[in-house]
Amino acid sequence: MPNARVLRDIKARHGVNANEILRRAYLYVARNQTLPPQVRFQAQLQLNTFGRYARPTTVQNRCTETGRGRGIISEFGLCRYQFRLKALAKELPGVKKASW
Amino acid sequence: MAAVAPSRIAALTRLRCELFQTSYNPTSVRTGAKYLRARLRGPSMVQYYPQQLTVAGFNRMGGGFKIQDWDEHQRLADVEEKKRRGKGAPKKAKSPAESRRMSKRR
Structure with missing residues (x-):
């Protein structure tokens, strides 16, 4: 049985995998300077609603x-x-x- | 050699973009294309830890054959024993006020 930190890391990895495409789409809209600021802001707000286990930076190789x-x-x-x-x-x- | 006019250089760049099918972006506006172009990292991330066969995983596979998980059995028995002796886990707090963290701060 892997320890709790490994289990948390596995959870994060699966979360990243599940949310990656949607997050990329929001990132594209939020970082696109050719779109109106309001749309970009809404996309950024949506990005902030993802949990911490959806962010690839949470994953750490153990x-x-x-x-x-x-x-x-x-x-x-x-x-x-x-x-x-x-x-x-x-x-x-x-x-x-x-x-x- | 005479200096080349900036408009000529811009025209050349535009033509080059057209020929090589790249987007013409003279002011370097951020289009977010790099988020679409980058490969997906999730599939390889999931495969980092090697697959381990556990008793629960084996039972979930199906096939009409189950094995007893004695470690889990022992753990549940130990929990029951602890509860019987009044050494079990505390009750879940109903409100933030009665949580242990709050009482520590006071």
Whole structure:
């Protein structure tokens, strides 16, 4: 069972996925300087009605093993310690401990 | 070499936009096109965490075969036991005034 922060992140990811197209449409209207200001303002108000789990900035990549939120090596989706453990156990293809 | 008139340069830019099917926007007005042009990020975002098979997920799949979730069973039993001993979760506050957060502030 993943920890609560991971569950929250999963929720945010699904929220972003579900609302993305609608948000993009409102963003297009709100940021379009060729449209009348009133229309743009209404679009901005609509953007503000989305919850926090609809914004892509809420999503944070966490460690897929431990759920840690800092020190993530994004290529592997692992935190630095899990990355080290897995690399030393030869579970990450192409990763080798440096030695010279 | 003589300087080229600005109107000639503008005409050239307009023609270039026409040829390469780009929009002619000499004053750089923000049209919001970048929000339509950008790829959707949701589908790849959802796939970040690897799929994990849980007991509840397995039971939801259907197929006429259910397995007992003993961990969940144990958790519910523990909650019941705690409630019986008066150590359960407090009652939900009916109004903001009786919430714990309010009483702390006082």
